[in-house]
Amino acid sequence: MIDTLLGKVAGFLEKDFLFASFLPALIFLPALVLTFAIAVGIRGVWAWIESWSAMEKGVIIAVSAFAVVIFAYVISSLRSSFAHFWSGHSNFPLYLTWPFLRLGERYQRWRYTRLRERGRFGRSEWDAALKFFEQKATYDKTKRPLPIIMKWYLLLRVGLLYKEAGTETVKERLSSLAGYWQQYSGEDLTDVFRTIKQKLLDWHQETTMRHQSDTAALDRRFGSYPTIKATKLGNIIASYDQYAASRYKMEAQIFWSRLQKVISTEFLALIREPRILLDFALTMASLSLFYSFLILIIGPWLWFNYWLWGILALIGFSVSFFFYKVCVSAAIQLGEMIRASFDLFRLQLMTALERPHPPTFLKEQEQWEEFSQLVVYGTAKDFKILERKP
Amino acid sequence: MRILRLFFANTFYFVTAIICLAIVFSPIVASWWLVYARADVKDGRMQWCVVAKRPLIKGLKLTEQNVDWTIRRVRKGDGFIPDTQSAIGKYATIDLNEGELLKPEYLSEFVPAKTDETSAAIPVEVKSEHAATLKPGMRLAFVQEQEKKSVMVPEAGSGQTTASGFELISITTSSKDASAVTIIISVSKSDLAKLQGLAVGQWRPVILTSPGK
Numbered sequence: 001m002i003d004t005l006l007g008k009v010a011g012f013l014e015k016d017f018l019f020a021s022f023l024p025a026l027i028f029l030p031a032l033v034l035t036f037a038i039a040v041g042i043r044g045v046w047a048w049i050e051s052w053s054a055m056e057k058g059v060i061i062a063v064s065a066f067a068v069v070i071f072a073y074v075i076s077s078l079r080s081s082f083a084h085f086w087s088g089h090s091n092f093p094l095y096l097t098w099p100f101l102r103l104g105e106r107y108q109r110w111r112y113t114r115l116r117e118r119g120r121f122g123r124s125e126w127d128a129a130l131k132f133f134e135q136k137a138t139y140d141k142t143k144r145p146l147p148i149i150m151k152w153y154l155l156l157r158v159g160l161l162y163k164e165a166g167t168e169t170v171k172e173r174l175s176s177l178a179g180y181w182q183q184y185s186g187e188d189l190t191d192v193f194r195t196i197k198q199k200l201l202d203w204h205q206e207t208t209m210r211h212q213s214d215t216a217a218l219d220r221r222f223g224s225y226p227t228i229k230a231t232k233l234g235n236i237i238a239s240y241d242q243y244a245a246s247r248y249k250m251e252a253q254i255f256w257s258r259l260q261k262v263i264s265t266e267f268l269a270l271i272r273e274p275r276i277l278l279d280f281a282l283t284m285a286s287l288s289l290f291y292s293f294l295i296l297i298i299g300p301w302l303w304f305n306y307w308l309w310g311i312l313a314l315i316g317f318s319v320s321f322f323f324y325k326v327c328v329s330a331a332i333q334l335g336e337m338i339r340a341s342f343d344l345f346r347l348q349l350m351t352a353l354e355r356p357h358p359p360t361f362l363k364e365q366e367q368w369e370e371f372s373q374l375v376v377y378g379t380a381k382d383f384k385i386l387e388r389k390p
Numbered sequence: 391m392r393i394l395r396l397f398f399a400n401t402f403y404f405v406t407a408i409i410c411l412a413i414v415f416s417p418i419v420a421s422w423w424l425v426y427a428r429a430d431v432k433d434g435r436m437q438w439c440v441v442a443k444r445p446l447i448k449g450l451k452l453t454e455q456n457v458d459w460t461i462r463r464v465r466k467g468d469g470f471i472p473d474t475q476s477a478i479g480k481y482a483t484i485d486l487n488e489g490e491l492l493k494p495e496y497l498s499e500f501v502p503a504k505t506d507e508t509s510a511a512i513p514v515e516v517k518s519e520h521a522a523t524l525k526p527g528m529r530l531a532f533v534q535e536q537e538k539k540s541v542m543v544p545e546a547g548s549g550q551t552t553a554s555g556f557e558l559i560s561i562t563t564s565s566k567d568a569s570a571v572t573i574i575i576s577v578s579k580s581d582l583a584k585l586q587g588l589a590v591g592q593w594r595p596v597i598l599t600s601p602g603k
Contacts, residue, residue: 040461044438047473048459096414099406106400296418300425302436 015272020279021076025068028287035295035312039302075283082282086327087237088230104230112222112235119214124207125167130200132171136178137193139186146180146188154180154192161196163203220335233328240335244342249369251376252342255349262348263341271341274333281330285323292316354386434463439491440471446486449501449526449560452477462491469493481560501560501574509578511559512585520594521561521571528600529555530575532593542588543598544581555598556581 037045052060084090088105091098157177161170174196181189222228223238224246244252260268292313299309347357350364353371358364367383374380397404425431443458450456457477464470471477471492480497501511514532524530531543531554543555556575563571573595577585 040436041438041472044440044459044473047475048438051474093414096410099403099410103400103403103407106403293418297421300422301431304425304432304435306422 016276016279017072017076019276020079020283021072022069024280024283024287025072025075027284028291029068029071032291032294036302039299039308075287078286079279079282082286083237086231086282086285086324087234089234101230105228108222108228108230108232108235109225112218112225112228115214115218115222119211119216119218123211124204126163126200126204126207129167129171129174130197130204133174133178133196133200136175137181137186137189137196140181141185141187143183143185146184150180150184151188151192154189155195158192158195158199161199163207220332233324233331236328236331236335240338243335243339244346248342248346249365249372250342250346251372252338254372254375256338258353259341259345259349262352263345267341267344271334271337274330274337278327278330278334281323281326285320285327288316288320288323292320351386356384356386430465431463434465436461437464437470438472439464440474440477441492442486442488442490445488446482447526448482448485449558450482451560451562452480452482452497454478457492464491469495471497501562509576510582511574512577512588513572513574514588514593515570515572516593516595518563518569518571521573523597524558524561524573524595525600526558526560528558529598530558530573531555531596531598532588533596534593536592542584542593543596544578544584558595 081090081092085092088101091101154177157173161173163170165173177192177196180192186193220236220239221232222235223242227238227242229235229238241252244250244255263271295309295316296313299305299312303309346368347364350367351357355367355371358367370380370383438459439462440457441460441462443456446452446456454474457474459474468491471494477492477497480499481501482496483498484496486492486496534542556577559574559576561571561573
């Protein structure tokens, strides 16, 4: 009995609860009290507090602490609702967010398609432009020498080439420049040729790099086209939810709870940090939004002052937006850790599930697919189970 | 152009979004509109202020026992006392009812003077136990405590007074000696000769009439 009670008390002091629920409650409630104290006159409130006897102070502090803990406990139970709301899953309140979610999804689909086009199907055309120029500017040192003034003129023209003009325009200008190789010695034009080639190579490298980063961004910021969510946070969560399925054909949401059993304690502690940060930021974003709405509704009844309540509400909305950005950053970190967990510990899980160690990657995918079928749908072919060593 | 195209492609969602936004913000708009429609709410402000805990008589020195705080709507321009500490120790300059808002003009740092050129305000020290029932406005006589005989009381009609006795202006508790209380009485100039007597010996106040009687 006493052990259970102590266990409950210890639960309150866990880092998860302290940072993700208690700390936001400790910030939110005093902020609300302070706002209304300022509205009715902080001087009087302060004088009233000062008039408390030591015993009254003790009792009031104890009661306030208890109220904060209760409030923290309530917001702790609402954590998943907060996550649903900010990740674009929830139609709260009363389906009033429905059109915003649809608009958000359309916008995110547009972003997804643009990234996919650039990353998967986009390719640098500067390589082709370089080949085109190399074919046109044929080296011939028997031609007449290039006057030095002409050399500087050509270098200036090369300097004026910029990639934003597009490959076709650049090709036209390169074609015009290549005409000089028909008139002057290739030996004298070496510097000009080298400058053009280097410029085109740099552009090619830059564009290729951008396409690669777009592909990586597509993988890190989005799940798949059908799972696109209305918010950035929702898509980042979807991206790491789908990582295991897309790489290993494992159902991440199903296997995550099983995987935690085999993850080392040190690694679990590393995963815990961004998760706590994500929960804290989600709670703060939600409470800041609630604060803004609350003061805008109750405020005028205390004091009809649109500057005071307007500015305070604006601060509340800004704080909410700031913490939403923190959520996105924390979700990216958490996503990296979850991906790493699947990469590092999936084979230990395979062993823990009494499946044989796969000899190849394709065999591993096949085994995960079989097991996912069994766990998710309850339908699976007969599969091999690890032989127990005597 | 692209924004316009985007708008028309999603007209249904945009229109629904605007309607939903209006519904979400309607409690805020309704709240402000209701306040705006009520002049008493709009022109006032909820304030932490001090009120009389019990009926207060002019000249009474305010203590923690007779003032209290409350949150009340105060109209713009109306004075109020923002904390009880600002009221305690001051004297009421008018009679106040229970729950009445204390305003700076109702309080004074000094005993409200009720004397004119025909009279003077004189402090008399009496024992606390004898001053327990005294209230400003009462008319008093003084009895020599040791001799139990000597009675000092101005007669009605003497000086400017129309009633017998000295009028009690205020009562001040001594911060040094808890057993003594200083009462301030109004003495007409024709009775100033009696002051010499009041300055010596122990005097006990005798209530002749209470205010309003």
